[in-house]
Amino acid sequence: MIRNLPAKWDLEADVVSIGSGGGGLCAAITAHDNGASAVVLERSDQVGGVTAYSMGEVWIPGNHHAAALGIKDSAESGYRYIKGLSMGYGHDTAMLNQAVHAPVALKYFEDRIGLKMCAIRKLPDYYYPHVEDSLAEGRYLEALPFPAATLGEWQFKTRVSPHVPYSMTHDEIFDNGGLANMINWDFSVMSERLSKDERCAGPGLAAYFVKGVLDRKIPLLTGVNAEELVVDGSRVVGLRATRDGKDFFVKANRGVVIAVSSYERNPDFAKTLGHQLNPVSMVMPGIDGAHLRLAGQAGARVARVPDVSMLGFHVPGEEQEEGVPLWRGALPFLGLPHTVLVNRAGKRFSNEAFYRSVYFALDIIDGATQTHPNFPCWAVFDSQAREKYPFGSLMPGQEMPEELGTTADSIEALADKIGVDVHGLAATVAAFNGYCETGDDPEFKRGTFPWGALMCGDPTRKPNANLGPLLKPPFYAVQLHRMAGGGICAAGVVADHHCRAIGWDNKPIEGLYVAGNSVARLDNGALMQSGITNARGMTHGYLAGRHAAGNPSDLLQKEMDRLGL
Amino acid sequence: MIEAEKSFVIGAPIDSVWDYVRDIGKWASLLPGCRECAIIDEHNSRWTIKVGAGGLVKTVNVLVCVEKWDGPERVNFTYKLESEPVVGGGCYIASKAGPQATDVRLQLRVEGSGPMAPMWEAVCKPLFNPLAGAFTEKLKTEIEQYVGVPALPDADNSGSGSVMAVVVRWLRKLWLAVAGGNQSQSLRSQELLANKDKVMSEQNKQVVLKFINAMGSSDGATAATCLAQDAFTLAKGFGKFAGIRRYDTIVGTIDAFKQLVPTGLRPDIKSVTAESDRVVVEFEGNATTCDGKPYNNQYCMVFTLADGKIKQVNEYFCTILAEDVLWPLIEKMADAIPQS
Structure with missing residues (x-):
């Protein structure tokens, strides 16, 4: 191990979190409440991380909110659901560890920091009802609206999301026709929440954790960029950061927690670790693999699970911050009625209403030709879709900007304009329109996933929320870009059940912890299910904070004993 | 609504x-x-x-x-x-x-x-x-x-036969002759609070120094590249030179200045201080007028920039010296130009 101690330290705490998303904040709060001092370092000028960018869903099987509603569920059932869908790419102990600790961590933060959560009604697991141990509702939770004014001077330094309607709760959205039917939403609620700055979704969730840190007077430092770990020859004892262009040495008596999301803003890492070629990204420019660089220095092991590319597009005139174009995820719009996703041959290649299906198909390589047959690809829709549904921030009825999409009076003319096989697209649309009449998509089973009907479809449309013909000109095509996972990624640092980083010798690296998306996804393997990521961040923070403060959890061992594993 | x-x-x-x-x-x-x-x-x-x-x-x-x-x-x-x-x-x-x-x-x-x-x-x-x-x-x-100081009347609407109007008319005429009256009608502006970082201050400093050097060598074209379209200078004080001058007048004055001072101002810069959107420069001139008199005024100019361009210059210099040395020359020249 290296030895690179500085002559003097600029700041000292028992536990030092790098990153101010859910993972870093939860680790600091838990460490503090277990008797350790803590500090949170953030590279950018805003706190909340990718957690604040998210829909704020927290997916926890066996949570007490579902129980209070009389929904029958258990952590063990959740474990079986994940294990089955992980396809063997995960580690059983990692999956069980997450399953047993997530409900406990949830309760812990509710009790300690005033986090207020509720079950999202009617939102099913991704694979419901197709696999055992899936539920129609009860595992998805979200935060109640958070009054951001209570953050004081941190109100405007706590991140909000350009991607989600964070002034509405899921229930409010679903009660008025879901994401597709924005046209029916109650905007008086949105107006009031925006005026009062009451935040829902990811911005709300992140704000609760920021408040927890502020209430504890845990120092929260922005503009501090972690450059390298400081190691004393046997354990990690701190880090060298830079602040205002100068070195800033932070001593960590008990541990450093790296919780800096993924590497997707680093194109080389995205290609070589994620197998994603030139992906665009919806997260902040700073999400560039700092965890790999830092933990790699201490010999941390990296692991990868099967993961997918998403799809995105850019609406002209939108920037994430000055000079950084904003990319929006295409997920919610591909499975809408009157919309199909096609490749160069003009053919559909997936169940557009279930993004796991879309994205794995997207990355397929045709070995005969060494090409990606399904990329590039285009969302194709008609003016019925345009009249009724949003497409990103393009609102129903708003004109299609030339920079975003191509417009034509017939499907054939559209195919010709975008360079897609004309006969192929015409045949695809004709067949699809036929499926819309029967309400059954025999090719890709569109509309058979209740989650996709609600999140990627028009739930008011009968008999199939995800089917509607493309009939009414003009027709539109939007070419989609390969997009990284919004912080969710294939590779990460391997951690044990206390979230200690593990070396290539499979031994924990003393003094080094990882949390959230920085952790290799061995706790879910080939599966991803929205809401897992926020649950992981909270749970990892809880576990790392406890262990670093000298009060490690023994729940996993107890559960393994109980299950006879 | x-x-x-x-x-x-x-x-x-x-x-x-x-x-x-x-x-x-x-x-x-x-x-x-x-x-x-x-x-x-x-x-x-x-x-x-x-x-x-x-x-x-x-x-x-x-x-x-x-x-x-x-x-x-x-x-x-x-x-x-x-x-x-x-x-x-x-x-x-x-x-x-x-x-x-x-x-x-x-x-x-x-x-x-x-x-x-x-x-x-x-x-x-x-x-x-x-x-x-x-x-x-x-x-x-x-x-x-x-409007904090008496505004320099515009040539177009002054109507009066004041000396200031004569000067402005003279400068404008010269400027039009030089630049052909071309002026884009688009202007750029920016949030006042933006660009406060050090890099920007350094860039601002370079723009200001370029402007002063161009002014010192009566190079109106180069000076113009440093100015925002809505830039104005505000000569502080209470003498004949006090007042506001806009973009075309500023550039025209710089170009015309070599007729008054063939040597150029020859600025000797004493200090430059840049902070956020401001640059402050102290300098002294070392010039000789067209009638052979020394003109060595002392200046402090406070520049406000936005988007890399000078928006405003508050000028402090000895207006008594300027009036004594330059004013008679301007009056003589203005009389020599026929009214159009």
Whole structure:
């Protein structure tokens, strides 16, 4: 191990979190409440991380909110659901560890920091009802609206999301026709929440954790960029950061927690670790693999699970911050009625209403030709879709900007304009329109996933929320870009059940912890299910904070004993 | 519909206030986030505004139509977002509150249209009042600063046969001869609070030094590249040289200066201090006039920059020396140029 101690330290705490998303904040709060001092370092000028960018869903099987509603569920059932869908790419102990600790961590933060959560009604697991141990509702939770004014001077330094309607709760959205039917939403609620700055979704969730840190007077430092770990020859004892262009040495008596999301803003890492070629990204420019660089220095092991590319597009005139174009995820719009996703041959290649299906198909390589047959690809829709549904921030009825999409009076003319096989697209649309009449998509089973009907479809449309013909000109095509996972990624640092980083010798690296998306996804393997990521961040923070403060959890061992594993 | 009304008193006579507000480009420059204002004609302009809201920065193009320029008491205007179904309007109402005070009322409204109108209004509502507030606050401050010293009369409307008018006419004529009267009608402006970092200060410093050197060698063309289109210099003091000079006059003066001072000013820079959007330079001249007299004035100039261009220069120099040495030369030259 290296030895690179500085002559003097600029700041000292028992536990030092790098990153101010859910993972870093939860680790600091838990460490503090277990008797350790803590500090949170953030590279950018805003706190909340990718957690604040998210829909704020927290997916926890066996949570007490579902129980209070009389929904029958258990952590063990959740474990079986994940294990089955992980396809063997995960580690059983990692999956069980997450399953047993997530409900406990949830309760812990509710009790300690005033986090207020509720079950999202009617939102099913991704694979419901197709696999055992899936539920129609009860595992998805979200935060109640958070009054951001209570953050004081941190109100405007706590991140909000350009991607989600964070002034509405899921229930409010679903009660008025879901994401597709924005046209029916109650905007008086949105107006009031925006005026009062009451935040829902990811911005709300992140704000609760920021408040927890502020209430504890845990120092929260922005503009501090972690450059390298400081190691004393046997354990990690701190880090060298830079602040205002100068070195800033932070001593960590008990541990450093790296919780800096993924590497997707680093194109080389995205290609070589994620197998994603030139992906665009919806997260902040700073999400560039700092965890790999830092933990790699201490010999941390990296692991990868099967993961997918998403799809995105850019609406002209939108920037994430000055000079950084904003990319929006295409997920919610591909499975809408009157919309199909096609490749160069003009053919559909997936169940557009279930993004796991879309994205794995997207990355397929045709070995005969060494090409990606399904990329590039285009969302194709008609003016019925345009009249009724949003497409990103393009609102129903708003004109299609030339920079975003191509417009034509017939499907054939559209195919010709975008360079897609004309006969192929015409045949695809004709067949699809036929499926819309029967309400059954025999090719890709569109509309058979209740989650996709609600999140990627028009739930008011009968008999199939995800089917509607493309009939009414003009027709539109939007070419989609390969997009990284919004912080969710294939590779990460391997951690044990206390979230200690593990070396290539499979031994924990003393003094080094990882949390959230920085952790290799061995706790879910080939599966991803929205809401897992926020649950992981909270749970990892809880576990790392406890262990670093000298009060490690023994729940996993107890559960393994109980299950006879 | 969302409405806002702001009332405030500007410490300036109503005619001076009008002199400022009748230029739509000035309105645009006061709006936080306004990056560009292209004047289409007397009534119409297209503003490009960057609005930070909801976790993103959105560029919107706004078509502004002044329906009635009814000065100095009233301006009625409407506006329309180019790509979003949002429209609005408002009016500016001014009344005399005293010889040095003007009551101003700004009424503004915004309205969503189409099927998503309630959403557009919900989104606009929290932005609208702070934006209107920031705008009015800047309007008041800028006008008070603008009229804070006696303004140099414009050649076009001075009407008087004052010496200042003669000088301005002379300079303008020279400038037109040099530059052919070409001037873009588009102006750039930017949020005052932006670009406060050190890199920007350093860049600003370089722009200012380039400007002073160009001024010192009577190179109007180079000096012009350093100036924003709406730049003005404000010579402080109470003598004949005090007052405001705008872009074309500034450039014209620099070009014309070599006739007065063939050596150039030959500035010897004593200190340069740059901080956020400001650069302050102390320097001394070492020049000889066309009639062989030394002209070694001392200067302190406070430059305000935005977007890499000089917006304003507050000039402090010995106006007594300037009047003694330069004024007789200017009078002689102005007399020699036939009136057009």
